[in-house]
Amino acid sequence: MVSKINDVRQQMQQLYQSFERGENFDSLPDDLTDLKLSVKYATRRTKVVPRTEGTIENLQAVLKKITTEIINGDDDAEISNEDLFLLLKNSGSLSEALRDRGIFFTVSSLMNRGVLHEEQIWPALQYLSQDEVLFDHILEPENDAIFGRSMAVLLCSVFLVADQVYGGVLSQDEYWHVIEQISLYIILEQDARGFVPDHGWAHAFTHVGNVLSEATESRLSRAQKLFFLTSVMIAYQQAGQSFSFGEDQRIANSTLALADKEQFYAKYLVRIFKIWPLRTPTDPQTSGADFWVKWYNRTHYFLNLMVVPDLPQILIDFIKKLPEY
Template structure:
């Protein structure tokens, strides 16, 4: 049986990480990841949107109301059932903005902040959200509405990783890395760079990636794992084909600084990535098309956002201040 395109990318990423973990491709990692990105075979046509259930928005809304009324009673013993969580998770792809963004997302955030999840539920939800069928649903196809479910899955992963930290670390190191590996694969595969979509709500995939990256910097991941994930997120951002205009550069810059201000080793690695980025995309081109200028300004805005963050390490500030500001 032929291997799927997603599985092929996963295998190549796993191999690259093993090399990186052994220090064999420290300076080449970003170029190697870009090669993988460029080699991805995307489909030319969309297929009919596949959702996980046939539930309608009213059914999901009733479940949200039931959970909210119980939790908001401030009862210390209030719990959410596995069946209720299942209704929320299985409907993250609904195209109704009120139910998806303002309902499911807000409910999950409330459950996390009130520490309502059981320890087992944190992993069960993460395992569901990070599976291929959810995170990569229609991801190889041209711009499509499945992005709302994919992107919300990434956002909820960030929420649940915060819950893991609040609970004192209920995931094993292997489980945590398993989730991050899937999100790293997502960072390379995702090609839908829309922010807010009229009448449908937020896609915002690359902002949500920044949320996972920001949370992972405070985790028990190894240095190699953190830097590998940072590089995949930056390569995904660099490869976007349209200009970002909904704060993606700011979110990614804040997440980056969360990591690199922890120790000089991280800052040195990021400086190498930024220098490579400049070499690939000249600062003063003779000519450029729409794709070039989209990527050029995305980089410029990311650099500017790094400069605006007070905690950006001095060596990076000095490097960035030498760049022309347009």
């Protein structure tokens, strides 16, 4: 599995290097689609051991202590490196209460209150974006590791917001490392579930949309932003599951955030759109469910764009020309 992931990583790095030089500007959407479709997944899953550390009692005590300080508006509130990483290292918990309503909301509150230290941002992102966390069981059939993978992406978005709030703590190379890893992640991810009974939110595509929105405001180069945008859109186009928990809206809004920046980005988004009907099933009679899943995902995405006020005219013109099927 590690060698397969590294092979895809190397191909994506080569595609980006060519894109940065302007050699595959027109073909990148097709190139990434070919790469996405070439990924070989395992036919059987292996046992998932949730990513946790320490005891639940200790974790709950840390969450309670931090939450109390935040609620009380304690001016001296802070979080030690040890406590912060205890939260991060338990973000793969299968407990919705601990993962979604505990760890995520606590880390978000720390960021919103300005309690995080600047020197904690990059180490946190290094941990969350490492292969062992981000690609855990990713090449296997639908499995419980999705909750840890997806939560890592969501927490990355929080720390990227913190970077902006704190005035640009990350270097461009550090920022790009995170985005490059998440670009690879979304090309590999095949679990598009939303809310899962008993375990809470998977929501991988929504969380990647959060990162894309944040990257729009970053110091990344045009080539880096467009490469990430293309990776996200190709993954969305090729998703094999119906989006029914707001993923289409999140992805539409995040791609539009970049397209609104300048006409150059809007034109490239249209370039990505143009391959959509060419690289997805075209006949409902022969493709069956796969056709309808991809058709409705595409339709809902464009419907979410069309309700946005002041949508760039180039996008309106393209969407109006789309065939019914």
